[in-house]
Amino acid sequence: MDTRESILKVSAAMNSSVIGQEEVVERILIALLANGHVIMEGFPGTAKTRSVKTLSKLVESDFSRIQFTPDLLPSDVTGSEIYREQNGTFEFQSGPIFGNLVLADEINRAPAKVQAALLEAMEERQVTVAGETHPLPELFLVLATQNPIEQEGTYPLPEAQMDRFLLYVRVDYPDSQHEAEILRLVRAEKSGKSKDELAPLSQDVVFQARQEVNAIHVAESAEKYIVDLISATRNPDRYEGDLPHWIRLGASPRGTIALDAAARAHAWLQGQDFVSPDNIRAVAPACLAHRLHLTYEAEAAGVTRPQVVEALLKNVIPV
Known part of the structure; x- marks a missing residue:
């Protein structure tokens, strides 16, 4: 099986799990192939989080989720230095940003200083804490979700951070036909009759696909x-x-x-x-x-x- 065929199988598997959002799936895969980040905007319940979780199951990766809330601290994202009393030294404890696929859920519900904690990670692929720089994994993708700005309790993202997202994807409600398919899919999942899952794609295949895209x-x-x-x-x-x-x-x-x-x-x-x-x-x-x-x-x-x-x-x- 060639590289493109492997990626297309991931695409098909995502579309069978995230029904009626073919364009969203395509955009996420484009970001994966182009080594960029995605911000998805839509009302609650439109399968934004499900899209990211589905990708994490289909690609060999460490998945981490950051639930953005008004009381979140920058160290909750990047990690922090922990004092070890046994030997009297500080040790860096990495935060959830060190995953391969990072779901930044409802990113616009946290204030600007927390959102800014992502800037270095997204652009430089590294995190600096207490003067020490820590590299992020080679496969590193931030998939952020946000509710429309008009929703209560949201903060507009800084312009510099928006610019660091490769793609912006609007997630709309499904049509009536797809809504019925979603009902049947959820019933099947709850009864344990869902389709056999595809074996996770190796990261090496993703890196090979990126080389082909660059060519x-x-x-x-x-x-x-x-x-x-x-x-x-x-x-x-x-x-x-x-x-x-x-x-x-x-x-x-x-x-x-x-x-x-x-x-x-x-x-x-x-x-x-x-x-x-x-x-x-x-x-x-x-x-x-x-x-x-x-x-x-x-x-x-x-x-x-x-x-x-x-x-x-x-x-x-x-x-």
Whole structure:
């Protein structure tokens, strides 16, 4: 079995467990292949946590969960120095951030100083405590969930932290047909009649898949399309229509890197050996929506970030 076939089996297994969320599953696998982090937003009960837990069962990994609450401390995330009275020394006790797949559940329910504890880990793949730097595992993926900001008891994430997520995924309610399938699946699980689980995928397969993704060819024309999209978010006044009235601040260079990495992963999943404009368009909403800052005019009019990305894709045409 080749590497891509193994990843597609994981995809199929996730879709059979997380019903009606095919796009969410695809985005999570793209993040795994592109070695980036994901933030999922949706109302409670829309299978955000289930998606992450399912992935942890299908990939050989140490799974850890951080339940973000208003009283959480930074040391509860990173770990801390513990004094050992027997030998009179301090010993570092690692926190849950040292897992392979880290579920940051309801990340926007903790104040900014706790959210900031994730910044170094997500970007540098290391944690510094009491002046000592501790490397994180080679397979390290933060999959964060958050409820919509309008929900009571939530805090908006700092802009610097949002920028560190490779992808933003909106998780919507399933339709009526999928809702019925969910009922049948839960009944089967409770009665012990659920399908046989797939053997966990080796981390070596994931690393091999990442090498193949990195080898996907990106032509100069595709690179130009990526750069033109990012440039349009920074210079919307060059375009006619609503963009100049909607975008206050555009995407950072991390957005450019994210769009390139996610497009290559998407192309690889489709069985291609090159990136096409269709791959770039497919991942653009997830890569760019959370990196755009809207004008007060757009927010007052109820314009959403995905709507802005959609307008962006209509205005910027690949060569």
